[in-house]
Amino acid sequence: xxxxxxxxxxxxxxxxxxxxxxxxxxxxxxxxxxxxxxxxxxxxxxxxxxxxxxxxxxxxxxxxxxxxxxxxxxxxxxxxxxxxxxxxxxxxxxxxxxxxxxxxxxxxxxxxxxxxxxxxxxxxxxxxxxxxxxxxxxxxxxxxxxxxxxxxxxxxxxxxxxxxxxxxxxxxxxxxxxxxxxxxxxxxxxxxxxxxxxxxxxxxxxxxxxxxxxxxxxxxxxxxxxxxxxxxxxxxxxxxxxxxxxxxxxxxxxxxxxxxxxxxxxxxxxxxxxxxxxxxxxxxxxxxxxxxxxxxxxxxxxxxxxxxxxxxxxxxxxxxxxxxxxxxxxxxxxxxx
Amino acid sequence: xxxxxxxxxxxxxxxxxxxxxxxxxxxxxxxxxxxxxxxxxxxxxxxxxxxxxxxxxxxxxxxxxxxxxxxxxxxxxxxxxxxxxxxxxxxxxxxxxxxxxxxxxxxxxxxxxxxxxxxxxxxxxxxxxxxxxxxxxxxxxxxxxxxxxxxxxxxxxxxxxxxxxxxxxxxxxxxxxxxxxxxxxxxxxxxxxxxxxxxxxxxxxxxxxxxxxxxxxxxxxxxxxxxxxxxxxxxxxxxxxxxxxxxxxxxxxxxxxxx
Numbered sequence: 112x113x114x115x116x117x118x119x120x121x122x123x124x125x126x127x128x129x130x131x132x133x134x135x136x137x138x139x140x141x142x143x144x145x146x147x148x149x150x151x152x153x154x155x156x157x158x159x160x161x162x163x164x165x166x167x168x169x170x171x172x173x174x175x176x177x178x179x180x181x182x183x184x185x186x187x188x189x190x191x192x193x194x195x196x197x198x199x200x201x202x203x204x205x206x207x208x209x210x211x212x213x214x215x216x217x218x219x220x221x222x223x224x225x226x227x228x229x230x231x232x233x234x235x236x237x238x239x240x241x242x243x244x245x246x247x248x249x250x251x252x253x254x255x256x257x258x259x260x261x262x263x264x265x266x267x268x269x270x271x272x273x274x275x276x277x278x279x280x281x282x283x284x285x286x287x288x289x290x291x292x293x294x295x296x297x298x299x300x301x302x303x304x305x306x307x308x309x310x311x312x313x314x315x316x317x318x319x320x321x322x323x324x325x326x327x328x329x330x331x332x333x334x335x336x337x338x339x340x341x342x343x344x345x346x347x348x349x350x351x352x353x354x355x356x357x358x359x360x361x362x363x364x365x366x367x368x369x370x371x372x373x374x375x376x377x378x379x380x381x382x383x384x385x386x387x388x389x390x391x392x393x394x395x396x397x398x399x400x401x402x403x404x405x406x407x408x409x410x411x412x413x414x415x416x417x418x419x420x421x422x423x424x425x426x427x428x429x430x431x432x433x434x435x436x437x438x439x440x441x442x443x444x445x446x447x448x
Numbered sequence: 449x450x451x452x453x454x455x456x457x458x459x460x461x462x463x464x465x466x467x468x469x470x471x472x473x474x475x476x477x478x479x480x481x482x483x484x485x486x487x488x489x490x491x492x493x494x495x496x497x498x499x500x501x502x503x504x505x506x507x508x509x510x511x512x513x514x515x516x517x518x519x520x521x522x523x524x525x526x527x528x529x530x531x532x533x534x535x536x537x538x539x540x541x542x543x544x545x546x547x548x549x550x551x552x553x554x555x556x557x558x559x560x561x562x563x564x565x566x567x568x569x570x571x572x573x574x575x576x577x578x579x580x581x582x583x584x585x586x587x588x589x590x591x592x593x594x595x596x597x598x599x600x601x602x603x604x605x606x607x608x609x610x611x612x613x614x615x616x617x618x619x620x621x622x623x624x625x626x627x628x629x630x631x632x633x634x635x636x637x638x639x640x641x642x643x644x645x646x647x648x649x650x651x652x653x654x655x656x657x658x659x660x661x662x663x664x665x666x667x668x669x670x671x672x673x674x675x676x677x678x679x680x681x682x683x684x685x686x687x688x689x690x691x692x693x694x695x696x697x698x699x700x701x702x703x704x705x706x707x
Contacts, residue, residue: 312555312574315544319552322541329501329535331527331556331617 122442148439152389153299160291168403169287173359175399176294177352181376182383182391183301184348190386191309192341193321195248197373198240198255199349204262204368206232206350211278211363221282225354232350237343244338247324256373263368277364281357294355298392301348306388317341375399382423384430393432452515454479454652455531455621460499460509462492462676469495471676472509477621482643482653484663484684487673488696493656494536496673497623500654501533502526513621528558530620534610534627536656540598546587547594549609550578553616562618578616585612585642604635611642621652628659636662660688672696 163169181199188194210228213219219227243254266272273279284290308314316337319327324334353372357363375398376391383394401419405412427434453476462470469492477483485493498504500511502523511519518526527533541549553559554574583589585608593605601609607627614622624643628636636659643666647653657663663670664684672679672687674696680687687693 312551315548315551316555318543319541319549322543323539325503326535326539326541326613327552328503328523329527329533329539330553330613331524331532331558332552333522333524 116448117445118448120444120446122444152392156295156299157292159295160288168400169291170359171400171403172291173287173294173355175395176291176298177356177359178375178379178399179298179392179395180294180301180348180352180355181372182379182395183298183305183388184345184352185376186380186385186388186391187305187309187348188341188345189380191314191321192317192338192345193247193324194244194338194341195252196240196255196342196345197252197377198258199376200259200368200370200372201255201262202232202236202346202349203353203356203372204259205236205346206353207357207363207367208272208278208353209235209350210354211281211357212272214281214358215278221284221358225351225358228354229347229351232353233343233347236346236350237339240342240346241339244335244342259368259370259373263365266365266368273364275365277362277366279362281361281363283361284358290355290359297351302388302392309388313337375402378420380430381428382420382431384432384434384436387430387432387436390430390432394430397431451478453477453512454481454514455500455654456510456512456515457496457500458510458512460496460511461507462495462499462504463507468676470499470506470673473673473676473678474509475671475678475681477652477654479652480647480650481669482647482655482667484667484670485654485656485673486658486660486663486670487679490675491673491696492676493673494625495676497533497625497654497656500526501531501623524556527617528556530558530617531623532614532617532619532621533623534607534614534625536625536629538603538606538610540601540606540609542597542599544598545595546598546601546605546609547575547578547582549598550581550612550616551575553613554578556617558617581612581615582609585609585615586638603630604632607631607635607639608642615646619651621654622646623654623656625656626658627655628657628662640666 159172160169163172181203184202185196185199188196206228209232210221210224213224213227214221239258240255243251246254267275309318316327316332319330320334320337320341327334327337349372353367356367376395379394379398380391381394382398383390383392385391402412402416405415408415455477457473457475459472459474460470461468461472473492473496475483485496487493495504499506502518502521502525505520509519510517513526513529513531516529518529518531540546541552551574554577579589579594582594587594587605587608593601598606598609607630611622611624611627627639627643631639640662643653643655647666653666655663655667667684669682670684670687671681672690672693674692679692679696680690
């Protein structure tokens with residue numbers, strides 16, 4: 112409780128320079144103020160594989176990275192284009208199966224199968240999502256949710272791509288350093304690349320579609336065209352994650368189409384703070400290790416997981432990153448009344 | 449006038465379920481016109497704008513722009529030809545600053561094609577053009593207003609931004625859906641010179657309006673709609689003298705008894 116004769120004053124640092132879109136770089140103090148948060152993230156991520164020595168947790172780093180990519184893909188499509196896709200698992204599955212096929216059937220090494228699966232998968236996903244693009248809001252979400260369910264059943268029923276057994280014998284990475292550092296570099300590139308992209312003129316068009324698609328039509332721009340590009344980018348990121356997943360596990364199966372890959376990235380985005388792009392990455396960094404720690408509880412794991420999620424949504428619904436960004440720009444001090 | 453009509457509407461009909469919103473309405477607009485469309489609430493004025501600009505599909509009839517059939521084409525294709533519209537309920541991009549709102553129309557194929565050097569290519573070029581357009585329509589350049597989030601702007605500015613979005617496309621025809629509604633008298637007074645200037649720059653305007661006095665100051669021809677039917681068309685004074693128009697606006701009783 113605050114004493115009676117003081118009150119808390121809150122100052123917003125640099126709010127004017129931030130809203131004007133131009134940072135006033137007036138000295139080393141201002142520069143560090145701006146650079147430190149970014150540096151913490153970059154250095155922190157790069158140090159992660161060096162710091163973690165436990166073999167089990169080293170594998171968790173890769174899984175975190177894969178979920179971070181998925182969460183980035185979801186955050187971009189949801190908060191910058193306005194398409195809430197629940198079909199993340201479909202993208203992962205397409206990227207995964209494609210990489211596995213390229214590797215086992217055509218003998219491409221991961222160096223080639225991953226980029227090819229990313230581009231090819233993104234093209235395929237975009238083509239099959241295209242008929243749904245005129246849909247808006249919850250209708251788009253529900254239809255995209257059907258894709259992974261449908262794909263899993265088709266593979267099972269027709270017994271293609273190894274059926275329930277999956278595709279075995281996919282090549283792994285030469286060592287964990289290649290695996291983890293390539294993933295971390297990809298995440299950093301995707302993160303800062305997307306952040307730049309959404310502030311470019313074309314990125315503004317995407318954000319405008321989210322805000323008001325009728326006005327974009329009236330501005331002489333085809334919203335279907337831009338939504339297609341957005342789905343391509345988003346599904347490309349998720350296919351990339353899927354291709355990595357398959358090469359890490361050295362196996363592609365129906366479980367790459369599991370709804371976990373749709374739902375956990377959404378939870379990570381909610382916890383981290385949607386619309387920040389950094390938030391979803393942080394959310395994955397928190398959520399995936401928690402999920403691993405909770406394995407100790409056995410079958411009660413999902414109960415605790417759900418409780419943690421609910422607590423976040425109730426008490427910090429804006430997300431950690433939104434909250435953190437606001438606090439970082441604020442001073443608080445007690446002053447005498 | 450012996451010139452070619454810029455826009456020709458031929459017997460457009462549109463019904464929503466059992467309601468006939470437009471019944472075989474026809475009219476022509478010539479370059480340089482300020483054409484008013486008036487009528488009581490629910491008479492089909494906004495439906496007319498939506499039909500012309502492709503936001504809703506017509507049941508029958510044709511819309512011709514410069515002799516070219518644009519009936520039921522997608523809205524962005526129609527806007528690409530230079531037929532732009534404002535919305536009665538403003539549709540700014542609330543999460544973007546005012547000047548960034550204009551980057552979207554400036555990014556369109558039409559603006560890039562017609563803008564010449566103003567179209568810009570590099571990052572930031574469009575921002576400058578956007579500020580120029582905002583200044584043209586009455587945003588104070590040196591103030592913070594153009595940089596403010598659209599969600600924080602008052603109605604008057606948002607209405608102007610609707611017009612600005614059209615101007616960014618370098619239009620030939622603007623369909624203004626109630627640009628005066630929700631504005632104070634002084635805001636309207638500052639809008640009128642703006643519209644007159646657009647006319648001088650060679651832009652043809654269709655104005656849907658409830659504010660008759662202000663409309664008649666700028667419009668050279670008006671059309672009256674009632675329950676989707678065209679009641680009258682012509683000079684403002686002549687139209688308002690029409691018995692059918694009086695009846696539609698004031699009710700069926702003969703008002704001369706009460707005056």
